[in-house]
Amino acid sequence: MALIRSWVASANAPETDFPLNNLPCGVFSRPNAKARCGMAIGDQVLDLAAAEDAGLLTLAGGPYFGGGDWNALMAAGPAVWADLRAQVTVLLAEGSVLQPEVAPHLHEQGAVRLHMPFRVAGYTDFYAGRHHAFNVGSMFRDPANALPPNWLHIPIGYNGRASSVYVSGTAVRRPWGQVKGPDQPLPAFQPSRRFDFELEMGAVVGVASDGPVTVAEADAMIFGYVLLNDWSARDIQAWEYQPLGPFQAKATATTVSPWIVMRAALEPARTNGPTRDVPLLPHLAEPGPMLYDIALEVGLTPEGGAETVISRTNYREMYYSAAQQLAHHTTSGCPMQTGDLLGSGTISGPLRENRGSLLELSWGGKEPLAIGGLTRSFIEDGDTITLRGHAVSDGVRIGFGACAGQLLPALADPYAR
């Protein structure tokens, strides 16, 4: 679909993440005002609560936008989601007679504060990128048996911690944890020395379910997508993860982009999944193209320094789509809730420069990465990690904005009050 031109001039610029075709969902506040829902348009944000109050926007089951999150709208389902997009498109399209009434409800993005766009009900993280799983398996086992036996048959996932999901811009404190090196006789409690990022996409569940759903049904339940950084303490993980999986290594923080890009905005970027070595069982097979062509990159900015892009990859590298992950998530009868967040798993590509974590980029610290005049094996105090992503179809760019977080040094005494 070609660019839908808007009377908001910045939305028509080729480099914007937020043309009228996008309309991503965020929560913002102005100084001394309550947080409310908004949509990004060019370099502006449209105050949906004000538009609703002014009668410019009327949705079945509303009002939806005066609270501090998108969950009520997400629960309302695809018909209301489509109606929202249609109505806002009319309001903001070039030539709209409503421009004089709508214009007062636009605010410069640079002048507002962005908040977590939704209440996270549950957070599940997957391990569904083949290059990542192969790299990690090669490092910790051997390349001939890099993938676990189940890996080509089910999207391996584990429950994460919903309480530590934060919006972009939230600083992350280097955690303490129990670690033990292979040469140490006993574990020690100390700040993590191998703190890492993981480049992921997150799928946000809109429609709840209470029994097994098909892949097609799962796809229809997904409200939209965010960028997601699954911060990981590798040294804590190495000691704790056997036999029941990662726990405190992944609980410090998960950062998401401030904008949820609705599934409808990504439709033009839909693409097929990979060729499969072994066919999937029918309940996990794709009914059609389930991935998206989304270019992704990771920037690392040392404190006071300039950013270096340390990874470039694409969401289409995934072996399993979010719809397949969500379908698998329900096989046991597990109820899914509005606001559930599904991390894709680290998205690496085939080449070294496509790797989605420092663990892979530095090959476990053995091959430190050169960035400017510095090197990095893992994240250093003060570094900022910034994820970016966008799809381009028919010359129209659909972006997510930045998903950024700075690593603060560990506390000297984590128990001091």
Place this chain on the structure above:
Amino acid sequence: MALIRSWVASANAPETDFPLNNLPCGVFSRPNAKARCGMAIGDQVLDLAAAEDAGLLTLAGGPYFGGGDWNALMAAGPAVWADLRAQVTVLLAEGSVLQPEVAPHLHEQGAVRLHMPFRVAGYTDFYAGRHHAFNVGSMFRDPANALPPNWLHIPIGYNGRASSVYVSGTAVRRPWGQVKGPDQPLPAFQPSRRFDFELEMGAVVGVASDGPVTVAEADAMIFGYVLLNDWSARDIQAWEYQPLGPFQAKATATTVSPWIVMRAALEPARTNGPTRDVPLLPHLAEPGPMLYDIALEVGLTPEGGAETVISRTNYREMYYSAAQQLAHHTTSGCPMQTGDLLGSGTISGPLRENRGSLLELSWGGKEPLAIGGLTRSFIEDGDTITLRGHAVSDGVRIGFGACAGQLLPALADPYAR
């Protein structure tokens, strides 16, 4: 502490789980009425919302009890919890002048419906019973290396699924899942054939935290305890759990008792943890007795048949207490929330009859258990599993009521609508 006699006669009976010393917290509804908070007293439940409305109960920051859960009271903290117990004790104590005003707010437990007593924020399950970990490790690895290397140093835990925690009495549907036997070339999607229970206690977090807490601080955050059945599909678990832990095998259901026994009611049953093979690091060491002497049992009732008690054990068998688990849970900076539920891990004891799961009782199905004229390796369709538990101190019994669930047969087609 000796029995506090009540004018509710059934609360003075030696066999009741609910003397005035207990005052456990539940949510109940009468026909055509809204669910509200209540406390069990003998065979009655006291309507706390009505008592609050009538001015019989006045707590700082209230009212608390008209909603459908205990979360607001749980968040209010230990001073309000203590005040609640003190005020209700005065209302219900033998000789209370308020008896005529309180009596109309009592209802027979048999005539009310019990609901989930709290909103589960996050659910975390641990693997902190030594006999269970040894049994499982012996079965799947070997007795000489049964415990993973980290096991004696940290309470191993993993995040579970909060959306599938149900109150006692909720039927559980046998799940479908992907399984692969060691002799099968490819996995299959089919109903679980090795569906099991796990006898656990659950600790309910009252006070939230946003950084690492000590074991003593963690103990003070715990509002109370429930019985917990961590239903487990062993065949699904065997195929899925490497490398990131259990996922769909544990997501069908977790059942908790309808009554939260407040920590204060269990104080007389406090007892020391085990002698340790290796000392714990200081941040996990106990500042005092952190376990409780709580006798536990599991009944199995075939459909239309009589119950057989198939396991008897005690919560004091745990290697790590809930306070230690909660402290460990926060080491990474992970925020804990009001309503977080921490499963202890399966509580087995040293003898065969003390084993807290059928996996252990039947030794992986190799030694089926005789119950009446039947045998069981795992749970059969129609079986009801009932957990019970109580502490006795100074002749006063503090019980939890039953934590029961019946297993329904798998759906013929889980995707039929």
